[in-house]
């Protein structure tokens with residue numbers, strides 16, 4: 001899997017190292033474990049998916065983590081992305097709206113003794129104001145727009161990666177906040193995520 005990521009252009013050695021270290025099969029259903037190291041997304045129940053390894057690597061690489069950061073992830077899903085972040089940053093706060101997925105993810109993270117992950121069940125489109133500011137924010141579900149509150153919860157010098165687009169196709173945006181508070185946005189890649197549902201995302205019926 002990691003050799004495939006290198007072929008596809010992932011160059012950050014820390015990201016490749018983390019993805020070599022975290023066993024992805026722990027985060028998928030047993031029946032799918034034979035496919036755990038292929039470069040594809042897989043169903044995890046509740047009509048949700050564990051993201052494709054390439055997109056996990058690409059998004060993580062865009063955050064340029066050094067190991068000292070406090071990171072917010074929205075959309076815990078299986079917990080795999082949170083585990084990768086937890087090996088690359090100081091602390092991870094992750095939010096999942098679907099309780100059974102959050103409980104499963106917590107178990108998987110605990111089995112790897114990733115004690116620097118704080119997991120909350122709720123609507124991540126509001127961020128996590130009590131824990132802000134964050135040095136990095138990663139949104140792993142497709143949003144209709146960039147929620148203002150997430151930019152507000154980003155620390156000066158921070159980086160935010162979010163898929164923004166319609167219900168099917170999105171563009172991966174990298175939002176950077178300067179030390180003076182200025183905000184710049186760059187489009188990085190095409191992607192296809194399940195929807196970010198909540199107050200500042202899609203509504204459930206759309």
Ligand code: SAM
Pocket residue numbers: 048049050051074075076077078079080081082095096097098101122123124125140141193194195196197198199201
């Ligand atoms: N990062 C995940 C992983 O490593 O398995 C994959 C995330 S999956 C593509 C998207 C997840 O976002 C789903 O589990 C979904 O329930 C969750 N989600 C959607 N809207 C959300 C919201 N407002 N707050 C928190 N989680 C949300």
